Amino acid sequence: MASISTKHTQDEFDICIIGSGAGGGPVAYELSKAGFQVAVLEKGGWYDEQDFKKDEMLSRRKIFRSKIQNEPHILESPKTDGTWSSNTTGQFWGGNIVGGASNFMSGYFHRLKPEDFRLLSEFGPIQKANIADWPIGYEDLEPYYTKVEQEIGISGKVVPHPNLEPRSTADFPFPPTAEHPIATRFDKAAKALGLHPFPMARAILSRPNDGRAACEYSGYCGSYGCHSGAKGSSRAALLDKCVNTGRCKIFTHAKAYKINTDNKGNAISVDYYDNGPNSHQAPSRIKAKIIVVACYSMESSRLLLSSPGQKHADGIGNRYQQIGKNLHCCAGGTGHGIFDLSKLNSSDAAALKIRGPFFNRALQDWYFIDDKEKFGGRIKGGTIDFVFDPPSPTSAANKLKRDQDGKLVWGSAFKHRLKSHFTQSRDFKFEVFCDWLPTDECHVSLDSSKQDQWGSPVAKIKVGYHPHDLKVAKYIVDKGVAVMKQMGAHSYYGNAFTSPTANLMAGGLRFGKHAHSSALDADCRVHGTDNLFVTDGSFMPNGGSVTPTWTIYANAFRIADKIKMQLGSPHKS
Amino acid sequence: MLASITACKPVILQRATAIQQNPGTSANIPENLVLSTAQRTLIDAVQMQLFPKDGNGPDAQDLNALAYLEGALQDPANIEDGDPAFIVKGCSWLNDMAQRSFASDFTSLTVIQQDRVLNSIASTRAGENWISLLMYYLTEALMLDPVYGGNIEQKGWRWLEHQPGFPRPTTGKTYLDFT
Ligand SMILES: Cc1cc2nc3c(=O)[nH]c(=O)nc-3n(C[C@H](O)[C@H](O)[C@H](O)COP(=O)(O)OP(=O)(O)OC[C@H]3O[C@@H](n4cnc5c(N)ncnc54)[C@H](O)[C@@H]3O)c2cc1C
Ligand code: SF4
Numbered sequence: 001m002a003s004i005s006t007k008h009t010q011d012e013f014d015i016c017i018i019g020s021g022a023g024g025g026p027v028a029y030e031l032s033k034a035g036f037q038v039a040v041l042e043k044g045g046w047y048d049e050q051d052f053k054k055d056e057m058l059s060r061r062k063i064f065r066s067k068i069q070n071e072p073h074i075l076e077s078p079k080t081d082g083t084w085s086s087n088t089t090g091q092f093w094g095g096n097i098v099g100g101a102s103n104f105m106s107g108y109f110h111r112l113k114p115e116d117f118r119l120l121s122e123f124g125p126i127q128k129a130n131i132a133d134w135p136i137g138y139e140d141l142e143p144y145y146t147k148v149e150q151e152i153g154i155s156g157k158v159v160p161h162p163n164l165e166p167r168s169t170a171d172f173p174f175p176p177t178a179e180h181p182i183a184t185r186f187d188k189a190a191k192a193l194g195l196h197p198f199p200m201a202r203a204i205l206s207r208p209n210d211g212r213a214a215c216e217y218s219g220y221c222g223s224y225g226c227h228s229g230a231k232g233s234s235r236a237a238l239l240d241k242c243v244n245t246g247r248c249k250i251f252t253h254a255k256a257y258k259i260n261t262d263n264k265g266n267a268i269s270v271d272y273y274d275n276g277p278n279s280h281q282a283p284s285r286i287k288a289k290i291i292v293v294a295c296y297s298m299e300s301s302r303l304l305l306s307s308p309g310q311k312h313a314d315g316i317g318n319r320y321q322q323i324g325k326n327l328h329c330c331a332g333g334t335g336h337g338i339f340d341l342s343k344l345n346s347s348d349a350a351a352l353k354i355r356g357p358f359f360n361r362a363l364q365d366w367y368f369i370d371d372k373e374k375f376g377g378r379i380k381g382g383t384i385d386f387v388f389d390p391p392s393p394t395s396a397a398n399k400l401k402r403d404q405d406g407k408l409v410w411g412s413a414f415k416h417r418l419k420s421h422f423t424q425s426r427d428f429k430f431e432v433f434c435d436w437l438p439t440d441e442c443h444v445s446l447d448s449s450k451q452d453q454w455g456s457p458v459a460k461i462k463v464g465y466h467p468h469d470l471k472v473a474k475y476i477v478d479k480g481v482a483v484m485k486q487m488g489a490h491s492y493y494g495n496a497f498t499s500p501t502a503n504l505m506a507g508g509l510r511f512g513k514h515a516h517s518s519a520l521d522a523d524c525r526v527h528g529t530d531n532l533f534v535t536d537g538s539f540m541p542n543g544g545s546v547t548p549t550w551t552i553y554a555n556a557f558r559i560a561d562k563i564k565m566q567l568g569s570p571h572k573s
Numbered sequence: 574m575l576a577s578i579t580a581c582k583p584v585i586l587q588r589a590t591a592i593q594q595n596p597g598t599s600a601n602i603p604e605n606l607v608l609s610t611a612q613r614t615l616i617d618a619v620q621m622q623l624f625p626k627d628g629n630g631p632d633a634q635d636l637n638a639l640a641y642l643e644g645a646l647q648d649p650a651n652i653e654d655g656d657p658a659f660i661v662k663g664c665s666w667l668n669d670m671a672q673r674s675f676a677s678d679f680t681s682l683t684v685i686q687q688d689r690v691l692n693s694i695a696s697t698r699a700g701e702n703w704i705s706l707l708m709y710y711l712t713e714a715l716m717l718d719p720v721y722g723g724n725i726e727q728k729g730w731r732w733l734e735h736q737p738g739f740p741r742p743t744t745g746k747t748y749l750d751f752t
Contacts, residue, residue, distance in 0.1 A: 050746075054738025055718060057748035061650060064751070094576060106574035220738030222574040227740050334575065355736045387574060393735055397712040401705065408695060408705055410623040411688070415630060418715075422733035431575050503576035547574070 007274070007284040013039040013249075014567060016270055016288035018256045018303065021100020022552045023294030023536025025234030029151070029241060030560035032248035035570030039286055040239070040248065041272050043255040044097035048235070052103075052225025056394050059223055064103070065093040070453040073298070074460040077499070078441070084462070088450070091502040092298060092461070098250060099235025100296065101503060102549065106222030107203030107231055108385050109154055110546035111145050111554075113165050113367060114138035115380070119435070119542050123380055129437040129466050130326050132541045135513045135522035142168055144554035149173050152232035152553055153209055156201030163367040164198075177206045177215055177358050181351035182428055182487075186361050186386060189486040200362040200385060203232035203549070212236060217356035223390040252276070254284070257456050258307045259291060259532065265311030267291040267532040273454055281454065290563055294536040294556070297327065301444040301508040301538065302459040304519075304526065317509075317526035320516040324445055326438035327461070327508040328543050329501040331469035332382060333432045333477040335494025337484030341424050352426045359428065361386040363483070366476050367545060374475065381472060382434030382545035384480045389429050396421070428489070430480040432496070434473055434545045437466040444508050463500040470496055506537035506548050523562040524555070531566075535559045608643060612664045616642065616707070618680045619667070622687050623704070624711055630732035633711060641714035641723035642707075648749070656706065663694075663703035670694050718742050 014036040017024045024040060032038045047064060058064065068090030075089045095101035115122045117134040125131060146168055148154065155174035158167065176199050183199075190197040204221075207214045212229035221231070229236045242248035253275040260269045269287040293300045301324035305315035315323050341349040362385050369381040400417045403409050409417060436442070441464025446457040473496035484492035512518025515527040524539050526532040535556040537548050544551065608616065620633035620642075633639070646657045671679040671690045679690060694700030714723030716735070720742050724730060730737060742748070 051751070053740055053742040053746055055742040055748060057717065057721070057742075058751070061748050061752065063748050091576075108574055216739075218738045219736060223576065224738065330575075332575075353734075385574075390574075391738070393733075394712055394716040397716050398709055401708045401712070408701060408708070410691070410704065410708060411625055412627045412629065414708075415624065415627065418733060419629060422735060501575055503574075 007282050013037045013286065013288040014570070015039070015290040015292060015563065016041065016286055017292040017294060017535075018270060019100065019294035019296065019300075019536065020098050020234060020239060020250065021095070021294060021296060021536065022102045022234050022549050023296075023534075023556050024292065025099070025102070025238040025242075026151075026553055026556035027292050027294070027533075027535055027560045027563065028248055029238040030557065031563065031567075032242045032245040034564050036247065036564075036567060038242065038248040039288060040242075040250045041254040041256050041270065041286070042098050042250060042252050043275070044252065046098045046250070046252050047103075047225070049227050049229055052227045054218055054220040054224055054227075056392050058225075059392070060395070062090065062093070064095060064097050064225065066090070066096045067093075072450060072452070072458055074447045074450055074458060075500075076460065076462040078464050092296075092505065094296070094503040098239060098252060099233040102233040103225050103231070103235060104223055105203070105231070105233075105503075105549060106387070106390070107549075108387065108547055109156075109201045109203050109550040110362070110383060110544075111165050112138065112141075112544035112546065112551055113163065115368070116542065116544040117141075119380065123378070126437060126466070126468055129439055129468070131437065132510070132512055132517065134541055135511055138165070141551070141554050141558060142166065144557045145550065147557050148550055148553045151557070152203055152237045153205045153212070153230075154201050154203055154232065154550070155206040157199050159198040161196035161198050161364060163364045172201060174206045174209070177202050177204050177360065178217060178356070180354060180357045180359050180388075182359055183361055185487055186359070186483070189483055189488075190361075190363060193483065193486055195363055195365050195483070197361055197363060200360045201550075202358070202360065205230040205232070211240075219355040220391055221358075222387075223392075251286075253279075255454065256295075256303060257454060259293070259303065259316060260285075261307070261309035261312055261316060261529070261532075263310050264530075265309070265528050266530050267316070290531045290533065290567065292533045292535055292559075292563070294534070296536055297505040297508050297538050298324075298444045298459045298461050300534055300536055301327070302446065304509070305444075305446050306456055311528065316532060317519055317528050319528060322510075322515075322517070322519045322527075324508050325440075325443050325519070326510050326541065327442050327444055327463075328436040328438050328506055328540075329442075329463065330504045330543055330547070331434045331436040331465065331473050331498075332501075333473045333494055333496035335430045335432075335477055335480045335484060335492065337428045337430075337487055337489030337492045339426045339428070339488070340490040341426060343490060355391070359386050359388055363479075366479060369472070369475065371475075375471075379472065380435055380545065382432055382476050384476060384483075385431045385433070385547075386483075387429055387431060389427075393422075428484070428487075430484070430494070432473055432476045432480060432494075433547065434469060434476060435542050436469055438507060438510070438542065439464055439466050441465075461500075465498045470498055473497070504543075504547060506540045506543050506552075509534050509538035510541040511539045512541065524559045533559055533563060608646075608661070612661060613639060613643075614680050615664050615667065615678075616660070618687065619691070619704075619707060620711060622684070622691055623708055624715075631728040633714070635725065635728050636711075636714045636723050637725045638711055638714040638723060641721065642710045644722045645710055645713065649752070659703065659706065663700070663707075666694055666700060666703070667691075720744060720747055
């Protein structure tokens with residue numbers, strides 16, 4: 001893009017953060033609170049509680065998300081015959097407004113375990129997997145996990161179980177959210193099987209806090225924006241307050257496309273398109289002392305790869321070809337227990353029909369698996385979350401128009417299927433999470449043929465999985481199915497998957513001690529720079545066997561402290 | 574949480590192919606299509622076959638399914654998918670089939686004859702796609718918020734004991750206001 005037409009922002013910023021989601025919010029919050037001048041570039045608009053209606057059409061039409069027509073990704077997946085398929089997709093856009101995907105998450109929150117930080121030394125190498133120990137330990141992150149409980153607002157209850165991670169506080173600052181009657185049935189079943197059920201923590205306020213209302217149990221949570229402010233999105237929990245400091249400016253509709261570096265290799269400015277209503281996509285430039293990238297895994301890698309400079313011929317920090325490598329998803333699977341309400345007594349049936357409160361249960365009895373017969377020794381396992389799928393009644397009704405053989409059913413037969421599905425059965429779900437081992441077959445690069453609406457190469461995402469992941473996932477899925485059976489479900493099944501979990505991607509810019517095997521240093525600074533940081537989930541060498549966002553938030557708070565130290569006191573900066 | 578797939582129109586590719594195979598279809602139809610009276614009568618009859626008055630909950634007319642469909646066919650995203658053109662095209666297939674089988678227009682047939690004609694066209698790929706697309710819009714008329722014109726008086730929700738979320742979309746805050 002011709003630099004002559006580039007518009008320069010006049011303001012001087014200490015720090016410029018690209019992306020306003022879970023990775024960007026904590027840095028903006030901490031730095032603006034500490035007195036620094038903060039700019040946040042967010043390619044989406046600002047929407048809030050007034051806009052978030054429980055309207056299935058919002059997700060059917062991908063409102064609040066980038067569109068495949070304007071900003072596609074290329075997805076390369078393994079086929080059963082050993083070749084790779086290549087498709088254009090929009091599935092990786094989980095939320096592209098102020099607050100990012102954290103507006104739409106369910107907020108099922110888990111910490112990692114100390115062993116996740118040293119997977120290689122704890123469990124040894126696995127052939128063709130690029131497993132690495134983290135350059136920090138659990139104890140370095142623990143204070144920040146605790147901080148997230150308070151600042152984002154995590155509700156829960158500590159129930160001791162064999163794999164409970166160490167905590168510096170006795171319990172959560174907010175009591176658990178209201179529970180659905182299924183939780184009691186679940187606890188009974190799990191205990192009968194000798195398991196250790198525990199309530200899942202949620203990034204949802206169970207009582208009002210700091211200007212945010214408590215959860216109102218709308219029954220429509222994950223995938224839907226929150227109308228009460230209870231959900232711990234980066235926007236509701238952090239960015240609203242940043243703006244109130246008067247020191248944080250959020251540039252909406254600002255799409256960063258290049259980070260400029262100087263002859264020492266340090267970041268000096270960010271080029272972005274100003275897509276505001278009257279700006280006609282004007283190329284613009286913003287300068288800051290520190291630049292932070294938090295665009296959501298593959299997009300953060302893409303931005304670094306798209307930013308070559310004098311000292312960074314192949315993209316920033318890419319001297320050893322580490323940028324975009326070791327991307328990971330969550331391996332695992334899903335399962336269902338379906339209750340036929342006509343077979344239950346009326347009070348049990350009525351209880352299962354309730355919509356509003358949460359299931360909120362998890363099992364970590366197989367976080368480590370010691371099954372010599374199956375695996376030859378102790379291995380890393382995973383977590384089972386027991387959840388409700390967000391309701392999408394129109395999609396559910398549409399699916400029922402086809403019978404088991406895929407044949408269309410209409411007329412009274414179709415109406416009968418609808419009536420029985422909606423009124424006579426309840427489907428409870430579990431989700432299994434285990435490590436998606438990093439390999440050479442899972443990474444991000446720039447696509448040479450496809451460009452986004454601004455003419456920049458799009459990200460090509462290759463998502464090969466390691467066969468070990470599938471073995472572990474199947475093992476745990478079977479355990480989940482056994483629990484559903486014990487609960488008295490009338491039909492139950494589960495499946496492991498190998499497809500990418502588009503909303504739960506991490507890695508690509510892993511941190512480590514050595515520049516030749518990682519993209520970032522222990523403080524999440526891009527190797528070869530002094531002042532360019534990455535604070536989304538890209539830093540993670542492995543995802544742990546849980547959803548990642550608590551760890552993303554915690555690490556972003558940790559890096560905010562490092563950046564504050566580097567900048568010194570605000571008035572000197 | 575694993576993001577679930579928000580299932581949408583299942584047959585877009587085949588439908589596009591069918592249109593390509595019948596050149597002149599999409600090109601001849603204005604983008605802001607309004608169905609002709611004959612087409613409206615025909616689709617109304619088909620919808621009543623797909624979602625009949627049978628004593629089990631509302632029928633297509635109770636849900637205002639035809640008016641809902643006409644509204645949905647003005648939605649730019651649905652126009653871009655080629656839906657208006659495809660739906661109009663299907664009306665002629667259906668009438669051709671009715672003429673061939675019973676020497677009469679679809680709307681003049683008995684309920685049993687109409688069902689036979691629908692079954693005949695469902696045995697072709699394009700015909701099957703056409704019925705499937707009409708059912709897709711019927712399920713929208715059944716389960717979407719009444720603000721979109723279907724599900725009158727929440728008849729669909731009440732029949733299926735569906736509890737909507739809150740706050741519900743309102744005029745001025747529908748998905749069309751965010752596109
Ligand atoms: C439906 C759903 C359910 C989920 N449920 C859970 C859950 O239960 N538990 C859990 O732990 N996690 C969950 N997640 C995942 C969670 O939302 C993400 O882990 C988290 O939001 C990631 O934070 P991030 O900062 O990396 O990305 P995001 O929060 O997505 O933020 C990135 C932001 O950067 C912006 N951006 C990107 N590129 C640019 C650019 N070039 N210029 C300017 N701005 C840019 C984007 O528009 C976006 O707003 C869920 C996600 C979804 C979508
Ligand atoms: S269920 Fe609670 S947290 Fe979820 S969207 Fe509704 S009010 Fe917000």
